[in-house]
Amino acid sequence: MNKVTCECGHQNPYGTYLCESCGKPLQESDEKVANMRYEGVARRSQTYKSSIVDKIWNFFSSVKVGIWIIVLILVTSSLGTIFPQEMYIPPGTTATEYYQEEYGIAGQLYYDLGFHNLYSSWWYMMLIAALGISLVIASLDRFVPLYRALKKQRTTRHTAFMKKQRVFGESEGSLTEEDRTIMKERLKQKRYRVKEENGNLFAEKNRFSRWGPYVNHIGLIIFLIGGMLRFFPGMYLDEYVWIREGEREVISGTNGEYFVENREFMVELYDDQEEDLFQEALTREDNPVVSNFQTSATLYKRPEGIIGDNAELEKVKDHDIRVNQPLTFEGISLYQVDYRLNELSTFTFTVESDTVDLEEDMTFQVDLNDPARYYEFENGYQIELLEYFPNFYIDNNGEPSTQNRVPDNPRIIFELFTPDQDPEAEGTEGELSLIGVRVNEELNGERDHVIRMEDVELVDATGLTVRRDHTLPFLIAGGAIFMVGLIQGSYWHHRRIWIQEKAGRLYVAGHANKNWHALKRDLSFVSENTRLPEAADQLDDEAENEEEVQQKKGGNA
Structure with a gap:
């Protein structure tokens, strides 16, 4: 489109x-004060609206769209907390x-809809990506023209620009060199940078x-990139x-x-002989409190160039x-998080018979x-393990099944063949037995x-927990940059003051993006005992005039 001169x-x-240079209004407006939010510059989203690229740009540059994306992310994230995510269900169990x-x-229903792996789902990643795109486009749409306008501003401004500022004052006369x-x-005492023209x-x-x-947005974008990198191979690992x-x-x-080898595992309880303020609660017989549980571990490494399970491993180090x-090596850390005491490990069986000499x-x-x-014996007997249920239960169909692979309630179905039976022959049936703890x-x-x-x-x-997180530097950097931007925009305020004379009249105007009272105090301090006219807040004057009109109407009524 054609530029406006x-x-x-x-x-x-x-x-x-x-x-962008002198500040003269280029469009007619009935507003008493100019909209200085973006210095009156033309943003791309408000100018170009014809092509598909323009429409996509305008869609993502909208603050409302960004807020709705954030709301959708918050709602969907809360759905992921209704039930545990798949990574947190008991080890050995199937999500189905x-x-x-x-x-x-x-x-x-939670499983069928895919909420059990919500934070790694493609549509959740699309929401995160949409938020990142919105942040980038919204920032560029505002930052570039704002930077250009602030960089090109002149010392001498158009009179119409001065009169359109919220804080404005004028009078007849001129300034002396002493006043200036x-x-x-x-x-300068108030830490302003002063230019004269x-x-x-x-x-x-x-x-x-x-x-x-905009620094906030950069921090958020880096933080989002770090979060998305967790789903790239090798960047993040959290296994059990x-x-x-x-x-x-x-x-x-x-x-x-x-x-990693578990050489020894130990659990230590609080000693009832020690004197401590909470000793009675820590050493209760019905519920003793663990003071320490640790794994004496050894880290091994497979030699380079050697393949196979039988390869002799090289010992790297021991660590409790x-x-x-944790035990840490090459960016990976092993954390102690849980333990199980006296877990079933091995069953020893013997075959007996009152009718046959074994x-x-x-x-x-x-x-x-x-x-x-299979288990074979020198006397010709053979035993085949037909079915094994580590954690036995009967499912809804009345069929035997296992809840997980942890041998908490094992059941085994054995088939025994005598020496005169051929297990591989068709139609051969051995003796079937269902065996478990107190079950035979x-x-x-x-x-x-x-x-x-x-x-x-028992064992x-x-x-x-095996954890590796190469995304942590991105998250820390993004969070730190976000905090810098937050402090930068919260504790400092951009203030500007224009003082000029034209045709025998003095003009003073001021603008601040926040904290107008501080700007007014600065102007009062600068104009004290000089010929500079007193500046007033035009919006305050307008509000006072409206209040007077309302009071008169009330009195007449």
Whole structure:
């Protein structure tokens, strides 16, 4: 669109309200005071509205649209807190079963709608991206023309501009050189930067505070980028791993390079012999309080260039993992968060028979965490593990199932074959037994053999959180920049004062984006004992006139 040329010669973009150079109003308005929010400059969103790019720009530059996006994010975020997210459900359980069993129909609907993984869903990421786009476009739409207008402002302003300022005063006469010197000294005393042109003065301070909201936006954008980076591979890791005492597990997020071993797990309770103000509450017999639980861990690393599970690992270091004392390496930290004492680990069984001579002791062990499928004996007997339910229960269809992979209530179905039976032959049926803690049932008629539980081995397990967060610097930087912008825009205020003479008259005008009373005090201080006319708040005068009119109407009534 064609630019608008002011009488001062400056070419302004189409739609400009106040000339960017001299400040003369370029559009007619009945308002007594000029709208100085963006210095009367032309914003792109208010000027170009024809192409699809313009419409997209105008949509995202709207403050109302930005507020609605924030409201939608807040509402959807609150939906994610109704039930636990999938990452926080008990380890070993499946999300499909957990939400329905724990929360019924509401939980199933919660799962079907995808709210169980709300914060990583594509549509939630789209809302975050929309907020970021809104912040960028809204900031550019206002910052660029505002910066251009403030940079090009002149010392001598148009008389119409002066009269359109909220704080304004005029009188006949002229200033002496002594008056100008006194006013300049007083303005500098108030920390104003003073410019003089043909006897006219322009004083300004705290312009940097005008950029506070845009610094806020930069901080928010960096913060949002940090939040979105959490869903990129390698940037963020928050996994949960259970390690039984004496076992070794691969560490998530290391591509199988690092392993951690639980050498020993210990729990310490508060000592009832110590004297402490809260000792009685800390050492209750029915509910003792844990003073410390820790994992004595060893970190291992797979040698470079060696592939395979049987490769000998290199020991990196030993570390006692306690609460808030993680094992840290290469940006990954292992935190102590939970434990389970006396977890079932191994069942020892023996085969007995009152009718058949077994000729040898038939004892075998079943690792409840990784059970073998077949167990063979030298006398020709074979046992096949048909079904294993670590945490046994009967589902809604009346079928046996398991709640999770933790062996809290194990059930095992064994099929025993005698030496004269071929397990691989079609139609061969062995003796079926369902065995668990205090459970030993036959499933296909009378048995000649009985599989009895001889012994149980227990083990302590530690729960560790594996965490890596490369997005933290973005979040910290974004938050810090946001606070800088907040302080910048809250504790400093942009103030300007124009003093000039024209055709035998003195004019004084002032503008502040906040704290008008401080600006008025500054003007009173500067004009004291000089010929400078007293400046008044035109909006206050207007309000007083309206009040007088209302009082007269009331008196006449």
